[in-house]
Amino acid sequence: MRTTYDRVRELIVGGAFPPGQRLTEVGLSQRLDVSRTPVREALRQLESDGLVESGQRGVTVVRLGRAALREAYLVRASLEALTADLCAQRQQAGEIAPAALTRLERHADDADRATRAGDLPAGVRHNREFHRHIAVLAGNELALGFLDRVWDRIVVSTRDSLTATGRTGQVDDEHRRLLAAIRAGDGTTAADLARAHVRHTLSTLHEGE
Structure with missing residues (x-):
């Protein structure tokens, strides 16, 4: 059963309340x-998560500045x-079912298909599912929890500026190479590719600023 926290978080992350919007206890x-x-x-928990902040206007949806977003x-x-x-290491140890990797590949397929079709919100959603599934397969609940919180803050703060980046083909290629490294059980390469992928996305986000 979804809690009130879950429902408010979904509304914020889903875009019902844009960055900077004031939220009231009565309205919610x-x-x-x-x-x-x-x-x-x-709202207290969401403030701890970094999704809302208290100020002179009351409680508002967070809007990360350039430095905080970086x-x-x-x-x-x-x-x-x-x-x-960790995911690649578990694959090397035979701890990941083939069906789980097939599901990861489907997430990559869905992200690429949606982005090429110009459905950017769906592309972002499937992209997140691809990366989150890797974290799930890694088997580290603490890392997964922190990653969910970071992703929430990024999604909320970048949705309004969502545009095609011209990196569609490159993003898909990076996903495929990361998937291949995980399938091969090569943890070092998988880590390097994952880190580089996120840094490439960051550099694209700030192009032209």
Whole structure:
């Protein structure tokens, strides 16, 4: 059963509330048909997660500046290097079922198909599912939890500026090479590819600024 926290988080990450929008306990309680107490608790947790912030205007959806966004991407790069390495090691040890790797490949297929079709929100969603599935297969719950929080902050702060980057083919190629390294059980290469992939995305995000 989804908690009030889960529901408010989904609304923020899903784009129902854009960066900078003020959130009120009354408004959320009416929208979700719950009392103000669970809403208040949810907002406290979301502030701890870095998705909302308290200020003179009350509680608002976070909007990461350029420096903070860069920090988030660098943390994501380190975490995804770790999870790619662990995933490849588990593959080498025979701990990952073939069906799980097939599912990972489907996520890559879906991300590429959506992006090439110009459905950028779907492309972002499938791209996240690809990377998150690697983290799931890595078998490290702490890393997965941190990665989810970093991804949430990045998605919320970059949705409004979402445009085709011209990196569609390169992104898919990077995904395929990362998948190949994981299939081969090569943790070192998988980590290097995952880290480079995120850094390439960061550099593209700031082009022209």
